[in-house]
Amino acid sequence: GAxxxxxxxWVICKSGTSVKIECRSLDFQATTMxxxxxxxxxxxxxxxxxxxxxKATYEQGVEKDKFLINHxxxxxxxLTVTSAHPEDSSFYICSAIRGGQFFGPGTRLTVL
Amino acid sequence: xxxxxxHLPTLSVQEGDxxxxxxxxxxxxxxxFIWYKQESGKGPQFIIDIRSNMDKxxxxxxxxxxxxxxxxxxxQIAATQPGDSAVYFCAESPYNQGGKLIFGQGTELSVKP
Numbered sequence: 569g570a571x572x573x574x575x576x577x578w579v580i581c582k583s584g585t586s587v588k589i590e591c592r593s594l595d596f597q598a599t600t601m602x603x604x605x606x607x608x609x610x611x612x613x614x615x616x617x618x619x620x621x622x623k624a625t626y627e628q629g630v631e632k633d634k635f636l637i638n639h640x641x642x643x644x645x646x647l648t649v650t651s652a653h654p655e656d657s658s659f660y661i662c663s664a665i666r667g668g669q670f671f672g673p674g675t676r677l678t679v680l
Numbered sequence: 681x682x683x684x685x686x687h688l689p690t691l692s693v694q695e696g697d698x699x700x701x702x703x704x705x706x707x708x709x710x711x712x713f714i715w716y717k718q719e720s721g722k723g724p725q726f727i728i729d730i731r732s733n734m735d736k737x738x739x740x741x742x743x744x745x746x747x748x749x750x751x752x753x754x755x756q757i758a759a760t761q762p763g764d765s766a767v768y769f770c771a772e773s774p775y776n777q778g779g780k781l782i783f784g785q786g787t788e789l790s791v792k793p
Contacts, residue, residue, distance in 0.1 A: 572723075574723075600778060600779065602780070602781070604783075609688050610688070610785075610786075611769060611783045611784065611785050611786050612724070612769065612783045613783075614780065614781065614782070614783075617778060617780065659721075661723050661724070663723075663781075665779050668714065668726060668729065669714075669779065669781060670726070671716075671723035671724045671725070672723050673722055673723045674721070674722060674723045676721070
């Protein structure tokens with residue numbers, strides 16, 4: 569099956585710092601990846617669509633300068649949370665398309 | 681029984697019973713629907729999907745029913761096991777939006793041994 573990995577699986581950072589999360593498709597190439605965030609006991613909320621070789625498409629209300637997305641290769645998309653604040657603490661999940669959508673294991677971000 | 685918590689509805693069933701999890705979707709233009717299972721601290725895991733030209737699809741121990749008239753989706757799990765305990769999300773994929781998924785609110789299934 570299609571395998572998607574994320575790194576790191578969890579990260580703790582200080583307020584004001586930037587954090588980069590990687591999403592990789594391990595056994596297939598993905599021209600499109602998606603980034604979601606999920607708060608405790610809530611559903612997944614789509615943040616943006618990451619397109620290889622072009623700019624990401626952000627959902628309404630998601631700040632593109634806050635959440636930088638780079639999809640530089642067919643197997644890697646990165647999400648950088650810039651100047652993180654405690655309210656950015658969340659579970660960030662990526663997915664990649666191969667037929668259907670396959671999800672990574674998620675990254676738990678805690679901003680102190 | 682089923683109850684609504686602060687954020688996630690919960691469904692509690694006895695091991696061996698059948699479970700039915702319901703979902704209302706929002707976009708009449710959606711033509712593809714998926715059920716995902718999410719265990720604590722993990723990413724969603726595909727269970728079963730259905731296209732809008734069908735009203736029922738069966739997998740191993742799971743059945744998805746689609747009622748487009750009322751925009752309703754359900755997941756039936758037969759002979760529920762403790763390992764089925766998780767949060768279940770339905771997701772809809774609007775037509776011609778590049779595979780984008782819109783997730784429903786989710787239901788937490790608790791299976792009592």
